[in-house]
Amino acid sequence: MDVDIIPTITPAETKSDKKVIEISNLRKGFAQQKVLYNVSLQLFNNENLVVLGKSGSGKSVLIKCIVRLLIPEDGTINVLGEDVSKLNRDELGEMRKKIGFLFQSGALYDSMTVKQNLEFPLKRIKKNLTQKEIDDKVKEVLENVGLSEALNKMPSQLSGGMRKRISLARTIVVDPMIMLYDEPTTGLDPVTSDEISSLINYVQKTYKTSSLIITHDIECARTTANRLIMLQDGEVYLEGTLEEFEKSTDKVITSFFK
Numbered sequence: 001m002d003v004d005i006i007p008t009i010t011p012a013e014t015k016s017d018k019k020v021i022e023i024s025n026l027r028k029g030f031a032q033q034k035v036l037y038n039v040s041l042q043l044f045n046n047e048n049l050v051v052l053g054k055s056g057s058g059k060s061v062l063i064k065c066i067v068r069l070l071i072p073e074d075g076t077i078n079v080l081g082e083d084v085s086k087l088n089r090d091e092l093g094e095m096r097k098k099i100g101f102l103f104q105s106g107a108l109y110d111s112m113t114v115k116q117n118l119e120f121p122l123k124r125i126k127k128n129l130t131q132k133e134i135d136d137k138v139k140e141v142l143e144n145v146g147l148s149e150a151l152n153k154m155p156s157q158l159s160g161g162m163r164k165r166i167s168l169a170r171t172i173v174v175d176p177m178i179m180l181y182d183e184p185t186t187g188l189d190p191v192t193s194d195e196i197s198s199l200i201n202y203v204q205k206t207y208k209t210s211s212l213i214i215t216h217d218i219e220c221a222r223t224t225a226n227r228l229i230m231l232q233d234g235e236v237y238l239e240g241t242l243e244e245f246e247k248s249t250d251k252v253i254t255s256f257f258k
Helices: 059-066 089-096 114-125 131-144 160-172 190-207 218-224 242-247
Strands: 019-030 033-044 048-052 074-079 099-102 178-182 210-215 227-232 235-240
Touching: 019 059, 019 210, 033 048, 033 059, 033 074, 033 210, 033 235, 048 059, 048 190, 048 218, 059 074, 059 178, 059 210, 099 160, 114 131, 114 160, 131 160, 131 190, 160 190, 178 190, 190 210, 190 218, 210 218, 227 242, 235 242
Parallel strands: 048 210, 048 227, 099 178, 178 210
Antiparallel strands: 019 033, 019 074, 227 235
16 A cells, blocks of 8 residues: 555455454442443454544443443443453453453553564563564554555554554454454544545455444545444434444434534
8 A cells, every 4th residue: 555645445345244243231320320231243254344423422431341441330331252251351351352452542652663562462461472473463554544654653653544544453463253343443534534434444354354433524434334323321322334323314313413
């Protein structure tokens, strides 16, 4: 891929009935504030599932519960066939190794070069790799996000969009089975947002990932979604295809899809 021009890539078609995440009747609040209430959803193998909702609707809380960064009050979360609440510390660590989490901030280590940022998770998770295998994997993921020339640069030398792409490269370098995207296009200009959305689809097709994409960016949703869920007041308000959402006459839905 060219560093400046990332072609528009559509999401892969999915027909799998294999569930990689299944959430049932999830509840989570803080003090007296209800955030999530009886949320149920399923993510299927090799699917891009977009979760829409305005700020404060519980989207980010949802994905933090999935990887047990937050503990829900009630409900069940099954990831790759395992009940997350019943995993001990080591089992939870092993489960998290199969999940890529792209944070809003990107969360790169500012004191490390791009190469060192990408090597870090590889050396921590795939401990038996040789240096050549590490170098080859770093080269592969940088090529896949269109930033081969950034290998020895510091994060401070990169634009916001480039940092986001390096963060995505660092996430996929360990070959996760599931990707969790937390507002992947927030703070980016429209052109760069489109590039990141196309990269999400490219990752889905290249690495056969199943992805949960948290966003309030409708263009990102349009580009990436195989299926969508709308959260409203902490509950699932509507679930369906992009076509069903765009044809809806419901005022809550049309306020997003103007």
